Amino acid sequence: MSTLTNKLWRNHGGLHLPEHKTISTQQPVQCLSAANLPELVIPLLQHARFYPEPVVKVGNNVYKGQALAKAKGYSSLPIHASTSGQIIAIEPRPIPHLSGLNDTCIILKPDGLDTWTPERLEPLANYTDYTAERLRQRICGAGIVGLGGAVFPAALKLETQGTALHTLIINGAECEPYITCDDMLMREKAQEIIAGIQIILHIFHEHTDPKGLHCLIGIEDNKPEALQAMQQTLAHSQDSRIQVVAIPTIYPSGGEKQLIHILTGREVPSGQRPLNVGILCHNVATTRAIYRAVVLGEPLISRYVTITGSGIKAPQNVEVPLGMPIKHLIAAAGGYTQHQPALVMGGPMMGINLANDTLPVVKATNCILVEAAIQPPPALPCIRCGKCADVCPVSLLPQQLYWHARARHLDALEHHHLFDCIECGCCSYVCPSHIPLVDYYRFAKGEVLKQRETQEKAELARARHEFRQERLERLKREKAEKLAQHKKASQEPTAPSSEVDSKKVAIQAALDRVKAKKSPAPSVSEDKPA
């Protein structure tokens, strides 16, 4: 059943922003090939937290889809070659990251053939025949992360953890201005998205709430084409568990906890995951990647990227092999219109600035925004107008957080729920004093995390130091004991004394025998050797 009318809930705050979305949805998605590029730059870490371990060496020839690095431990994912070619280097290169730091990348020189690996993942077309664990392993092995922006490993999110699931929410809201990659994906690959949803529903079929499991696809009402495409496909599939819901266009309705509230009216408690309240949320692009990994056996080696902004000649969406330097995307979109464009990865609200266009496309790249470089206006003192608190979608007190962050009052910040801030940028956007509020919150989060890390490290060092002291003392004690024993042994000549004793005993025994011989009447004589 698909419907457009459903009870919706209103979130606190939010903003109506100029959308700028139509400029990049006029053309069909162009599929770019990596085959004829001089090189692909594939960063090792494209997901949250832990590095995978490279399994290829410089000089190796690899096929398309072959694993370049394998997962090492929990929360680590493999990465795969986006095309066939030769590994020409494994070295630190600049990556698209806030820090602008270098990180280990695998440099692949395409051979132009784009040959798939013969050891491809086996397609599991009849996925209902397999256990949830097998499917999760496949999703993990395909290197799938949340493609909405958080890049959290998708397989970890699909772990059941004992909670029964009652609602699966598919995030097609795409609330940030300019970005249209999910919109185009829903228009063009609705079938694959629905199939992916069915796979997720199957994974949870043993952990379903007794009242049943249903799926809501939340799409903002500024995407009528996507809504229509999804509904038509859904009508074809005749899956009564899935429902398409149009939600009002307001930024940031695409935030995980925000979308859950809009669609179900339930609030996810602070510091908890949606699964704790029986809800799971996945992005549409992640769902499609899950379908391709399970049914087609394809690892995550490409994604939809919006290339847009006033600095681009022909804004559009492209399907890009991961690792492709951004300059090739820009060339595919007609090139720059200005001489000094500013590049942003992501949208205008939450995106990160990129230093240049040689950085590669990674799993987190949903949009490349090219605008004229403008200097942000200087920040002025806070006038305590309270506009920031009005727009905050998490109902925080941005002004309080700002003062405490400025003063580095870390305890007060945690008390004011700093970590519930989703860094959506609404407060900075409305601030009449142009204070970069979100920068302060990001800084404060870093400080709190740093403090926690230092504390943990100090605890570890203390434990290790105490253990070492104990060990040294034990060794000293054992040595002293041994020495004392040796000394004792050398002072009392035990060996000779025992000899004397045995001699005495022997003499005594002989005397006893003699006595025994003598005392009774001589009856039986026996010859004794001693």
Place this chain on the structure above:
Amino acid sequence: MLSALLVVAGLALGFGLLLGFAAKKYHVEGDPLADKIDKLLPQTQCGQCTFPGCRPYAEAIAKGEADINQCPPGGETTIQALAELMGVEPKPLNSENGTTPATPLVAIIDEYNCIGCTLCIQACPVDAIVGASKHMHTVITAECTGCKLCLPPCPVDCIDMIPAHSKPTQWKWPYPSDTLQIQHAPKPESEAA
């Protein structure tokens, strides 16, 4: 009059017994103040405070034998925290003990030059160096406190100190740089007025 005295005396005796019993029953082994101080110290175990480790320094502070400004790895933050705990005024770090490093450091062994003498292993206060006699040694980075105690014993000078945080995952957002502009912004207005 007498009854009042008796009541007070009785109460005093009762409470005295109660306190005496509580002191015996809930007796805490060790020095709780030293424990609290030890918790605030960075546990680098570097000995720059002139004491053989963080615990002895904490005990010395608790006894009043050492000042609170002798811990260079802890720096200003630790001095502040100690001052708050001890109820004294914070003071600047004693420069005789050393200077606070700008970034946390960790030791790294140049594996080509290491001769496997085990001297650094014996010097490490937290057992963060692994290796065996005449075999290459290496530092467990996650457990190194950056105390530099392994540097002097090394006969071939093959240990270096490098900044601990250089990976993007460990990068932290800096303090926003608009502070100066906030201070300067009102100036032209007042001049104009």
